[in-house]
Amino acid sequence: MLDARLTKRRDAFALDVAFQATASSTTVLVGESGAGKTSVLRLLAGLDRLDEGAVTIGGEPYADAAQGLHVPSWRREIGYVAQDYALFPHLSVYENVAFGLRASGVARARIRPMVDEALGLVGIPDLADRMPLQLSGGQQQRVALARALVLSPRLLLLDEPLSSLDLQTRRLVRVELRSLLHRLPCITVYVTHSPVEALVFGDQVVVLDGGRVAQAGSRDQLLRYPRSPFVAELVGTNLFIGRAAQAPSDIAPAGTIRTPEGAIAIEDSPGPGTVYLTVSPREITLSRTPPDGSAQNVFAGAVLELIPEPPGGERVRVVLDTRPLLVAEVTREAVASLCLTEGIRVHAAFKATGVHLYA
Amino acid sequence: MLRIPPGDLVARLQDPLIVQALRLSLITSLASTVVVVAAGLPVAHLLATAEFRGKRVLEALIDLPMVLPPTVAGVALLTAFGRTCLAGQALSAAGITLPFTTLGVVVAQAFVAAPFFVGAARAGFAEVDRKYLDAAATLRSPPGYTFLRVLAPLAAPSLLAGAAMSWARALGEFGATITFAGNMPGVTQTMPLAVYLALQSDLEAAIALSVLLLVVSLTVLLSIRLTPSRLAALTARARRAPH
Numbered sequence: 108m109l110d111a112r113l114t115k116r117r118d119a120f121a122l123d124v125a126f127q128a129t130a131s132s133t134t135v136l137v138g139e140s141g142a143g144k145t146s147v148l149r150l151l152a153g154l155d156r157l158d159e160g161a162v163t164i165g166g167e168p169y170a171d172a173a174q175g176l177h178v179p180s181w182r183r184e185i186g187y188v189a190q191d192y193a194l195f196p197h198l199s200v201y202e203n204v205a206f207g208l209r210a211s212g213v214a215r216a217r218i219r220p221m222v223d224e225a226l227g228l229v230g231i232p233d234l235a236d237r238m239p240l241q242l243s244g245g246q247q248q249r250v251a252l253a254r255a256l257v258l259s260p261r262l263l264l265l266d267e268p269l270s271s272l273d274l275q276t277r278r279l280v281r282v283e284l285r286s287l288l289h290r291l292p293c294i295t296v297y298v299t300h301s302p303v304e305a306l307v308f309g310d311q312v313v314v315l316d317g318g319r320v321a322q323a324g325s326r327d328q329l330l331r332y333p334r335s336p337f338v339a340e341l342v343g344t345n346l347f348i349g350r351a352a353q354a355p356s357d358i359a360p361a362g363t364i365r366t367p368e369g370a371i372a373i374e375d376s377p378g379p380g381t382v383y384l385t386v387s388p389r390e391i392t393l394s395r396t397p398p399d400g401s402a403q404n405v406f407a408g409a410v411l412e413l414i415p416e417p418p419g420g421e422r423v424r425v426v427l428d429t430r431p432l433l434v435a436e437v438t439r440e441a442v443a444s445l446c447l448t449e450g451i452r453v454h455a456a457f458k459a460t461g462v463h464l465y466a
Numbered sequence: 467m468l469r470i471p472p473g474d475l476v477a478r479l480q481d482p483l484i485v486q487a488l489r490l491s492l493i494t495s496l497a498s499t500v501v502v503v504a505a506g507l508p509v510a511h512l513l514a515t516a517e518f519r520g521k522r523v524l525e526a527l528i529d530l531p532m533v534l535p536p537t538v539a540g541v542a543l544l545t546a547f548g549r550t551c552l553a554g555q556a557l558s559a560a561g562i563t564l565p566f567t568t569l570g571v572v573v574a575q576a577f578v579a580a581p582f583f584v585g586a587a588r589a590g591f592a593e594v595d596r597k598y599l600d601a602a603a604t605l606r607s608p609p610g611y612t613f614l615r616v617l618a619p620l621a622a623p624s625l626l627a628g629a630a631m632s633w634a635r636a637l638g639e640f641g642a643t644i645t646f647a648g649n650m651p652g653v654t655q656t657m658p659l660a661v662y663l664a665l666q667s668d669l670e671a672a673i674a675l676s677v678l679l680l681v682v683s684l685t686v687l688l689s690i691r692l693t694p695s696r697l698a699a700l701t702a703r704a705r706r707a708p709h
Contacts, residue, residue: 154600180603181612187604193597197619206615207605258606 186255540645590624
């Protein structure tokens, strides 16, 4: 069990993040660059000191700012794989993996079998005698992982482990890494800017935005119940935040939600307070003229961007400059028949039944 | 120099006085290099990694011997370690005398040569990417082990170059040595002192010694320029490689 409350100020940037993670689970910290992901890892690893907060692993305190406690990195039972792996360039693969064992005084006779096992675990048993310079990116990543895992860490910290790899290798390594992480008994904290990796790896996903937790939860919770525009964009859906119209006399009629962007027609009537509405991009239809029909929500705006989804695939994501920005997902044929290009004004419509509502 | 046949040069170098000076120079300069490296490593590491009060002052003090006239350095040592002075008295109570002894030669050489090593070592340490030190720390490596297995090997080209420069400077030391340690054959008369003396009595011997010193100095400088630059290029590539 990891319990982390992390506060760190540096110049204009302030980090204030708290989360917990259970053993043999993977927590993914996802966010854009500058969100504070690497800062979180460095604080957990003890490479930086906390301004406030505390880090506890399995009841053992690693840091507690209030008590001035800071266990140095080398006394923490952690594994840390940096974004660029930081393999020691003057040591062979074998010596890189053996480094932590030698440093912590493991008996000589036990080192070789442990290194061999670790290299086998990450699938590179034959590379022991190579130098890091002679390795591909994917191989370096495995060495870095083996170097951390050979020490049986209680907390494994991975900083963008796939970002230095080319696309093809990335897909391959992603599958293997996922099954490897599943088998490990340690707590894994995995940092990425990629929503796909967040959803693939995360038993728990913590979304960071500007040094704060925008939202945290299981992957299903995030996918189904995004609670901020940032998270909605991350999981690729349209989000409105508003309040239910209270009485028929209100400006907005019953069966609608008032949002800063206007009233939105819905099916069922929610309770009072803030409500969240998501509209799947696939529920949105586009037309060049205002659509007719009742109970429809219509927004007008110009096409900002056309993104093939998946790249080169059958469907196209259309980003519109409506307020809020709406994303529609339509077929390639629809794009062609509507003559959609950037700058064209269109009407985006979705039915009340297409709105997913939650408090 | 061209008037003397090479055979004569070699013959000159076999003169017992010269052999003595040569031996003494070799021993003292190597000893002072060991002293400089041993004392300079932690200082260079401190200067490269830490910020503290009085850092600028310490830097200036270390660099001082580089700009100080060596004779002034010798006078400074004499006032510090002379029999009547505090440090000198403390040492002589422990049975150690520095002025006008072989040990004094080593101290004079170390004093003058130290900045060459500290400067190079400090730059070498500063050049090593911090990510390797962080990686070592997360691999349960205590600071001392990280220094020996990661920082020092990665800074090795600079450390070697610094040690070589420091050794060459110690080998050529004249002013501080003659002021602090005197000019006694077999005890404190190193090569440069012997050259100076020979100049007044035996020009050819002086030239022979000078040629030898010239060759040694040039060899040191060339090997620093050639070998570590290739080493440095290799490690620089290693530093860039993971990106």
